[in-house]
Amino acid sequence: xxxxLIGIDLGGTTTKFAxxxxxxxxxxxWRIPTDISEHGSHIVPNMIKSISDxxxxxDYNTEDFFGIGMGTPGAVDREKGTVVxxxxxxxxxxxxxxxxxxxxxANSAALGEYWKGAGDTAQDVVFITxxxxxxxxxxxxxxxxxxxxxxxxEVGHITVVPNGYQCTCGKRGCLEQYASATGVxxxxxxxxxTFTGKSRIKELIDGDEDLTSKMVFFLADNGDIxxxxxxxxxxxxxxxxLSHIGNTxxxxxxxxxxxxxxxxxxxxxxxTRYFQENAFPSVRDSTKLKLAQLGNDAGVIGAASLALQFxxxxxxxxx
Amino acid sequence: xxxxLIGIDLGGTTTKFAxxxxxxxxxxxWRIPTDISEHGSHIVPNMIKSISDxxxxxDYNTEDFFGIGMGTPGAVDREKGTVVxxxxxxxxxxxxxxxxxxxxxANSAALGEYWKGAGDTAQDVVFITxxxxxxxxxxxxxxxxxxxxxxxxEVGHITVVPNGYQCTCGKRGCLEQYASATGVxxxxxxxxxTFTGKSRIKELIDGDEDLTSKMVFFLADNGDIxxxxxxxxxxxxxxxxLSHIGNTxxxxxxxxxxxxxxxxxxxxxxxTRYFQENAFPSVRDSTKLKLAQLGNDAGVIGAASLALQFxxxxxxxxx
Numbered sequence: 001x002x003x004x005l006i007g008i009d010l011g012g013t014t015t016k017f018a019x020x021x022x023x024x025x026x027x028x029x030w031r032i033p034t035d036i037s038e039h040g041s042h043i044v045p046n047m048i049k050s051i052s053d054x055x056x057x058x059d060y061n062t063e064d065f066f067g068i069g070m071g072t073p074g075a076v077d078r079e080k081g082t083v084v085x086x087x088x089x090x091x092x093x094x095x096x097x098x099x100x101x102x103x104x105x106a107n108s109a110a111l112g113e114y115w116k117g118a119g120d121t122a123q124d125v126v127f128i129t130x131x132x133x134x135x136x137x138x139x140x141x142x143x144x145x146x147x148x149x150x151x152x153x154e155v156g157h158i159t160v161v162p163n164g165y166q167c168t169c170g171k172r173g174c175l176e177q178y179a180s181a182t183g184v185x186x187x188x189x190x191x192x193x194t195f196t197g198k199s200r201i202k203e204l205i206d207g208d209e210d211l212t213s214k215m216v217f218f219l220a221d222n223g224d225i226x227x228x229x230x231x232x233x234x235x236x237x238x239x240x241x242l243s244h245i246g247n248t249x250x251x252x253x254x255x256x257x258x259x260x261x262x263x264x265x266x267x268x269x270x271x272t273r274y275f276q277e278n279a280f281p282s283v284r285d286s287t288k289l290k291l292a293q294l295g296n297d298a299g300v301i302g303a304a305s306l307a308l309q310f311x312x313x314x315x316x317x318x319x
Numbered sequence: 320x321x322x323x324l325i326g327i328d329l330g331g332t333t334t335k336f337a338x339x340x341x342x343x344x345x346x347x348x349w350r351i352p353t354d355i356s357e358h359g360s361h362i363v364p365n366m367i368k369s370i371s372d373x374x375x376x377x378d379y380n381t382e383d384f385f386g387i388g389m390g391t392p393g394a395v396d397r398e399k400g401t402v403v404x405x406x407x408x409x410x411x412x413x414x415x416x417x418x419x420x421x422x423x424x425a426n427s428a429a430l431g432e433y434w435k436g437a438g439d440t441a442q443d444v445v446f447i448t449x450x451x452x453x454x455x456x457x458x459x460x461x462x463x464x465x466x467x468x469x470x471x472x473e474v475g476h477i478t479v480v481p482n483g484y485q486c487t488c489g490k491r492g493c494l495e496q497y498a499s500a501t502g503v504x505x506x507x508x509x510x511x512x513t514f515t516g517k518s519r520i521k522e523l524i525d526g527d528e529d530l531t532s533k534m535v536f537f538l539a540d541n542g543d544i545x546x547x548x549x550x551x552x553x554x555x556x557x558x559x560x561l562s563h564i565g566n567t568x569x570x571x572x573x574x575x576x577x578x579x580x581x582x583x584x585x586x587x588x589x590x591t592r593y594f595q596e597n598a599f600p601s602v603r604d605s606t607k608l609k610l611a612q613l614g615n616d617a618g619v620i621g622a623a624s625l626a627l628q629f630x631x632x633x634x635x636x637x638x
Contacts, residue, residue, distance in 0.1 A: 136567075138568065140459035145443060153569075157566050159562060244564075245563075247477050249457065250468055250470035251467065278490065280476035280488055282470040
């Protein structure tokens with residue numbers, strides 16, 4: 001029986017798992033809530049228990065697997081096997097992740113898309129994921145770029161508004177505060193204050209009802225004027241930040257994933273326009289913005305591919 | 320006799336040449352003015368003549384050389400051997416550069432620094448050159464990144480002021496318009512209009528005398544208040560743009576070269592401050608800004624290394 005891989009996509013709300021074959025096909029997938037209490041100290045034990053349970057259920061044992069790859073928010077130290085600065089997880093101090101092979105969360109989604117999805121054969125691809133936070137992954141010359149301190153792909157912290165909204169990372173004006181799910185709602189609330197026309201968004205906010213980024217995009221699609229202004233503002237910041245990436249790397253594709261990207265063309269079209277306005281001509285004419293194709297599975301597939309890379313090429317020992 | 324390399328650093332004002340050994344040492348160097356008349360059609364013939372003349376002078380013939388590497392502004396199509404969009408050269412149409420191996424000008428300076436200078440053994444290095452224009456080069460996982468259309472490293476066209484100064488590339492607010500030698504003077508002239516205190520810079524501008532970026536940095540060093548405000552503004556834009564690069568790639572070093580970088584710490588210190596204000600914590604704590612060490616020779620050395628790479632590894636056929 002061919003050996004398999006285990007992929008873990010550790011998110012602030014949910015941890016996703018999959019057993020994956022070496023061609024990137026998902027054999028089984030499941031999820032558990034992420035318990036971020038007590039500085040996230042339950043996270044790793046919970047993961048190990050969940051994998052053991054699933055193995056028993058599927059009648060696998062550890063010899064059936066090459067290894068485990070994990071995507072996590074925060075900065076990964078691959079030599080020490082530690083993670084730090086995953087603020088959404090409560091991991092504000094250094095966390096030993098032990099024997100697991102960790103990569104940045106959106107990094108592993110980038111690898112997943114590269115392996116099986118929208119990135120396919122391109123040598124240079126950048127992935128950006130718009131979820132609770134905004135993460136990213138950079139593949140240059142066909143390989144994932146880690147950076148000197150695991151900080152490559154922190155594109156969610158590109159400053160788009162100098163001295164803008166306070167970010168959880170400590171600095172201000174980060175893209176994450178404007179283009180994540182919560183960022184969209186933050187912009188909506190600010191813009192609603194000065195909007196004087198008729199708008200369902202304004203009614204919801206004035207009535208203190210729940211508002212989600214999904215509703216903002218839905219209402220924009222349905223002609224709500226304020227919703228369209230909000231979407232335009234979100235896309236202006238996203239397009240600007242992506243132009244910085246484009247002007248630096250001129251990748252074949254910049255792939256936009258995560259929950260906010262479910263808005264599809266309502267997000268993609270204005271973002272592309274702002275990207276093109278700010279991209280150098282030769283970049284504008286060649287780098288394409290695309291929506292992610294693997295959706296929620298990108299993270300686990302990419303994380304599993306890390307275990308495969310580690311096994312075959314040992315790129316993680318090269319640092 | 321060990322074979323040699325020829326490096327060409329094609330700039331908007333001057334074309335620099337060098338004969339270089341395979342360890343990156345300069346054996347001979349010389350320069351000619353760049354004749355950009357008639358859409359730059361004299362550039363390539365002039366280069367060929369100059370190299371032939373020098374070979375005769377040094378008693379070399381073509382068999383003594385592995386090949387020629389050239390750095391050029393604009394976007395390079397390595398398959399077709401053409402260059403387009405080198406606006407500073409008058410090359411607004413596609414230019415056949417024939418058998419020469421071209422790379423983007425600052426790209427080749429990046430390679431030069433990587434090979435012999437400040438980049439030394441780092442896997443991930445970004446080079447930015449502040450001269451007549453602002454160019455850049457990106458090395459990721461130890462290899463020069465070209466991008467899908469030769470546009471990687473166009474960091475001079477990162478937007479730092481939305482709807483800001485008009486750039487020669489057609490878009491607005493590019494870093495090049497704020498941090499190149501001419502950009503510094505442009506900012507100086509704008510800021511002098513509203514400055515009411517005593518300043519030698521303001522006297523020079525009001526008296527319609529020549530002002531250079533070198534003078535701005537010199538006067539800033541000597542306590543001129545307006546000069547210091549100008550330098551602070553230049554560095555705020557430069558530091559911001561470099562933070563975008565840092566947050567995307569987390570390179571070990573970002574190396575600042577070109578004429579403007581001769582200002583040394585007067586440029587480097589405030590730029591580092593603005594970089595750090597806008598860099599994600601794990602990037603801020605690890606990516607270092609440095610001044611280039613090879614100075615004017617970085618371009619020819621890097622260009623020559625292209626010829627060597629082409630010979631040894633054929634990375635340019637891989638596209």
